[in-house]
Amino acid sequence: MxxxxxxxxxxxxxxxxxxxxxxxxxxxxxxxxxxxxxxxxxxxxxxxxxxxxxxxxxxxxxxxxxxxxxxxxxxxxxxxxxxxxxxxxxxxxxxxxxxxxxxxxxxxxxxxxxxxxxxxxxxxxxxxxxxxxxxxxxxxxxxxxxxxxxxLVSGEWSGTMNLTEPQAGSDVGALRSRAEPNGDGTYAITGQKVYISWGDNDFTENVCHLVLARLPDGVPGTKGISLFLVPKFIPDENGDPGARNSLKVISLEHKMGLHGSPTCVMQYDGATGWLVGEAHDGMRAMFTMMNNARLGVGGQGIGVAEGAYQHALAYAQDRRQGRTPTGDGTGTIIEHANVRRMLASMRAETFAARAIALACAKAIDMQTATGAAQWGARAALLTPIAKVCGTETGIAVANTGIQLHGGMGYIEETGAAQFLRDVRVTAIYEGTNGIQAMDLVGRKLMDGGEAALTLIEEIETAAEAARGTLPDLAGPVWQASESLREATDWMLAQTEMTERFAGAMPYLRGFARVLGARFHLAAALAEGGDGPRTRLARFYITRLLPEHAGHFAHATQGAADLYALTASDFVA
Structure with a gap:
């Protein structure tokens, strides 16, 4: 469609x-x-x-x-x-x-x-x-x-980022690419990078690579990494593409999805590059790009969720199968209760993830515009949640879209499967979702939980204010936010990071559930408590929000039971 x-x-x-x-x-x-x-x-x-x-x-x-x-x-x-x-x-x-x-x-x-x-x-x-x-x-x-x-702004040239190497995936500090000073302010970059999205194309004049590499005096680990700009064509004296640089695409990855996007293995053989920022400070500079991309990747998941939902809705409005419980029994499958449940879940989840991503974007804007530290803290807190929630929503909604199509969802010609194949990698790149969750319970709570607890207080205040208008929705949102506060307090009480990490992903999922409910409640209030957004909010709050309890129960179990498992237990 x-x-x-x-x-x-x-x-x-x-x-x-x-x-x-x-x-x-x-x-x-x-x-x-x-x-x-x-x-x-x-x-x-x-x-x-x-x-x-x-x-x-x-x-x-x-x-x-x-x-x-x-x-x-x-x-x-x-x-x-x-x-x-x-x-x-x-x-x-x-x-x-x-x-x-x-x-x-x-x-x-x-x-x-x-x-x-x-x-x-x-x-x-x-x-x-x-x-x-x-x-x-x-x-x-x-x-x-x-x-x-x-x-870059005009699109005449395009940009990439080169972090990952065959032996250094999430452990970026294990990279082996090296940068040797040329004596003229440039550096010779040598190494191999993998999983480089759009590492080359045939429609821009130049491709500019941001490459992480280590200088000769760079210490081991991430603290010794520097960032270099390495163009495909070295700009001449007029700023136009000049001589071809010593870099090339040596192969393309054969992927589950995203077939139209070339994911390249890049080889640098003494390629000319220029230092970006300070020497040995490459990770800080690269994280500027990665944090931008993390919110963007979350948006990619939400976009795929929207596309998969529209695709499934069109099919449900057209497909006739079985006797329907309304009218004369000859309606399309959208009349079946389970199909309606799937469609409502897809739409409600997409709305919640979209609102979370936009809340993160707003925090970035307000920090940019005002310089206020509290907005920066809000943006930092919401970035991993937006990335994980957006991508997990895209995967879940695309998967549900296949299920809604029935057998035809497994047939490539319908196009339903492509949404899932394309979106699946978003949970992996720009920092896997597990790492994002660990970042949330680790680095993002290093302020003593101030940013998280401030947001929780806002959710509770908004829910309390809504009790007079929509008590059946406001009450569960307030109670869920209290559960989130308790789970956050538990995380803050753990001084051993492994205890937090063991429940990091369910904690993030529960946090996202509560945030989603907050935004659905706001939508219902804005609509006056009666209308399609209110009905969708009621579905989310009464059917999906209760999942938060299971997430937080999981999140606060600690790590003992995980490490009680022996190596043989995994193969028994």
Whole structure:
């Protein structure tokens, strides 16, 4: 079925749940008025519906390929990328000094999600460039910014990030790539990187790689890593692509999904690179890009959830199977109770994940606009939750979409399976979801839980205020937030990190459940307590929110039972 951009959902969330007007009230984002937001969403939605969505299936059927060392992208991708670039969508949040629109992360997040829903394989290309732009804006020298940022912002050049090596996945500090000073301010980069999304293409003039490598005096581990910008073509004296650099794509990964997105094995053989930021401080610079990408990856999961939901809904409205319990019994399968349960779950989960991602984006915007530490802390807290919730929702909704299709969901021609194949990797890259959960209970609680407890207090206050209007919904939300507070207190009481890590993922899932309920409650209140959003909120709060109790029971068990298992127990 054709994809339809959920513009109205975003407008509702902006105006009534998340609070775009608060962002627009700052001097930094004063141009982000409701009319501006509507215009951005409408135009981006049109691009996604008319240009990108038709590329979704062809990219899956006709993957990117490597021919005699030259990368060939899927049919139509070059034209689709040009439409993205010419529309200014690659860097709508980038600094206007370099050609960006300077708009809030809220709008960037919405646009990125719609593009991911329409064609995730292609959307990965601008997402990588966006992350590189942010890293260079924060850490590159003025000279490097002046040369590279306008080209990246315009889409003439594209960007990647190179972290992973065959022996160093999540353990980035184990990398072996090295950087040798050339004596002229440049460095010779040598090493191999794997899983590099859009490591090359045939539609931009240059591909700029951010590469982690170790200088000769770099100490072992992450503290000895530096970051380098290594372009495919070395810019000449006019800033145009010049001599070919000593790097190449040596193979493409054969993946479960995302066939239209070339995932490359990159080889650097003394390639010329330039240091970004300070020597041995590469991880700090790279984390700027990774944190940007983590929110973006969460949005990719939400986008796929939206696409899978729309696909399943269209099928349920058309497919006739069995006697239905309404009317004369000859209705479509949407009339069956279990099908309705699946569809309601898909829609309610997607709304909750979308709201969480937008709340994270708003916190980033408010920190950017005001410099207030509490907004920075809120953004840091919500980033791992948004990444995990968004990607897990995408996987769950896509999986449910296959189930709803029945046997036809397992048949590739229906397109239902592609959503699950494409989205599955989002739970792995930009920091696996397990690592995100560990970050939440570890680093993000190092403030004594101040950021988390402040957010919990806000949820409880909002639920308490809603008791007079929607008592049947407000009560469970308040009680669930109390359970979240207790689970957070338990985490804070554990001084041994392994005790926290053993329950990190269920804690994050429970946290996301409570946040989702908070936003559903806000939507119902904004609607006046009667309407489709209220009915969806009631479904989420009465049927899905109770799962929080199981999550928190799991989260607070500690690690003893896990380590009581012996090696032989796993094979018994």
């Amino acid at each position: 054709p994809y339809r951009a959920p513009v109205e959902d975003y407008r509702f969330l902006f105006d009534h749940v998340i609070g775009l007007p608060e962002v627009a009230a700052t001097d930094r984002f004063a141009e982000a008025t409701p009319d501006m937001a509507t215009a951005i969403l409408t135009e981006a939605g049109r691009l996604c519906e008319d240009v990108l969505a038709p590329l979704q299936r062809p990219g899956d059927l006709h993957p990117a390929r490597l021919e005699n060392g030259v990368l060939r992208t899927s049919p139509g991708y070059a034209e689709g990328y040009r439409a993205i670039a010419e529309g200014g969508w690659i860097a709508i949040g980038a600094n206007p000094d370099h050609g960006g629109m300077g708009l809030p992360m809220l709008l960037t997040t919405a646009v990125n999600e719609m593009m991911a829903a329409a064609c995730l394989s292609l959307q990965l290309a601008p997402l990588m460039t966006q992350g590189q732009i942010e890293a260079l804006e924060h850490h590159a020298s003025p000279e490097m910014q002046a040369l590279y940022l306008p080209k």
